[in-house]
Amino acid sequence: MKTQLATVVGSAVLTAATVLGAPAAGAQTAAYPTTPITNVSYGASYISGALTWYNRSVGVDGALRAVGCRRAWVGTYDASGNPLGAKSTSTKCDVTYSLDGFPPVPADVPGGAAYVVVCLDDASASSLDCELFYRP
Structure with missing residues (x-):
């Protein structure tokens, strides 16, 4: 009986030491929120992708499909x-042009941008279609 009790107690102590000696789980950083870019189009031309909301800028990834x-x-x-910034x-x-290398758009205020406007422009920089996207 004592041997079984000693085995059980010894096993419990070994398990507790293993659990208590284990390193704490590392702190996880929350991912920055993203918003899909939708409904920015004119004819067959469009902008698609995603906005990434950083603390003092907004990243743009995706594509510009230019017809004309x-x-x-x-x-x-x-x-x-x-206005805080524009690019x-x-x-x-x-052509279909990748926006993945598009530089982050400045929003250098506490909390960053409240919203972003994405526009599809013609060759003269006149807006053909614009959509507003709020920070999530």
Whole structure:
């Protein structure tokens, strides 16, 4: 009986030591929120992809499909509607152009941009279609 009890107690102590000696789970950083870019189109031209909401900028990934000559324009705004920053591509003609290397759009205020406007422009930078996307 004592041997069985000693075995059970010894096993319990060994298990407790293993659990208590295990390193704590590492702190996980939350991923930045993203918003899909949808409904920005004019004829067969469109902008698709995603916005990534960083603390003081907004990242843009995706594609500009230009039928004819088009540009992608992205502007950031604070909660009062004040512009914070803007970036655009150069004019692209009859091509699908990757926006994955698009530089982050500045939003250098505490909390970052409240919303973003994404526009599909013509070759003269006149807007053909714009959509507003709020920070999630």
